[in-house]
Amino acid sequence: MKIKAVIVFLLITIHAQAQKTNLSIVFIGNSITQGKGGPNGFPPPTHAVDYLKGQKGVQEILFANLGKSGSTTLDWLPGTGKFFAKVTEAADSLYLKKDHQLLFSIKLGTNDSAILGPNGAPVSRDAYRKNMQTIITEVLKKYPDSKVIVHHPIWYSTNTYNSSKYLTEGLERLESYIPEIDNMISGYGISDPGRVFKGDTKAFKYFKKHYLQLLKPEKGQQGTFYLHPNEAGVVVLGKYWGKAIEKRIL
Secondary structure (H helix, E strand, O other): HHHHHHHHHHHHHHHHHHOOEEEOOOOOEEEEHHOOOOOHHHHHHHHHHHHHHOOOOOOEEEEEOOOEEEEEEEEOOOOOOHHHHHHHHHHHHOOOOOOEEEEEEEOOOOOOOOOOOOOOOOHHHHHHHHHHHHHHHHHHHHOOOOEEEOOOOOOOOOOOEOOEHHHHOOOOHHHHHHHHHHHHHHHHHHHHOOEEOOOOOOHHHHHHHOHHHHHEEEEEEEEEEEEEEOHHHHHHHHHHHHHHHHHHHO
């Protein structure tokens, strides 16, 4: 009886291990993806991964944080952009892990929405969608069986004006990207079913409501503005991303 019990236990353990997922995640983004929120902080991708590691369906996670401060969708375009080579460099290595699900987590749009400053800004909603589709389609083609999750951008204050100019016009443009993201993902549901997913959609409103607690006060050309998460904010944002990945991918 004891031997049978041990065998049953081992079979259950093996089955449980088989049900778990290994992930390799490439995080693509701007300063919000890159930033630590403060000297003692860690960027949102780290907190997203920490959240996922605590979930029952995950066994191992490898990841690369490719967040680049000031970057727009133009900077990530394959062929002409500055940073797509970084994507392939990271993904080529992670793609070799055949027992891992390769996932691209994308959060872009803040710098595209600016009135003046970042590369190509202001980027119209149509151009934003076209650029995002170009990036995603190339990734899907280059890495068969990979998946992509696209997060909504987060809120910033209407007086945001550092070396780049955002203001109310910028925020309105940023909000116009959100339905473009959603419609684009719906389109991929037809052309590439099961490969492109909607990521976090809740952080925008949450950060707008709690910006004094979660965003850093920064001195700008139109007073103190709020754009980048602080050390508490990066934790919150990372968990939002992690929960979205858990919901859509696991």
